[in-house]
Amino acid sequence: KNEVEQSPQNLTAQEGEFITINCSYSVGISALHWLQQHPGGGIVSLFMLSSGKKKHGRLIATINIQEKHSSLHITASHPRDSAVYICAVNTDKLIFGTGTRLQVFP
């Protein structure tokens, strides 16, 4: 079993929809990252959080340390949000999930 599991693996949405991507982990962590990988391949760090919630524009990341779970929400989704979203956790190293592929259609 992978130490970091993301769901769903693939997600399609209509423009304007509210989107949730989930990340569950089975190890003790000090922090969790959300990253975005664009269709061209580039990877950008979105959030790093160790408790509570962070918000940047239309993106919101939450984490529940007790439940070992984090969510990434996208409000008012747009086609430019189409990307692979990757969760990673800090243990003594970074452990990456396999990503959630999101496609937003106009």
Added chain:
Amino acid sequence: NAGVTQTPKFQVLKTGQSMTLQCAQDMNHEYMSWYRQDPGMGLRLIHYSVGAGITDQGEVPNGYNVSRSTTEDFPLRLLSAAPSQTSVYFCASSRTRLGAQYFGPGTRLLVL
């Protein structure tokens, strides 16, 4: 600032050939890492460095060498390319070892 740069963007090698993937950053980050990304798998750490002159192995180091002679540069060397090394390679830098990672654009490598 250019951030993290990688060259080449794409490379085709024959089995047994050697090559160096270049990585440079201009953010004065002490920590630099090399990852490979394969279909259906998360990013996996190959080698990392905590500062000039200091390198260490990651999860999948076999077949790769690194060096860190300056803060800016962290080249990855494939000693004798194998088809199993076909992958997309990302270099990353960070202010702290497990802090927010700044990734390069990636190098797509095909080994025939």
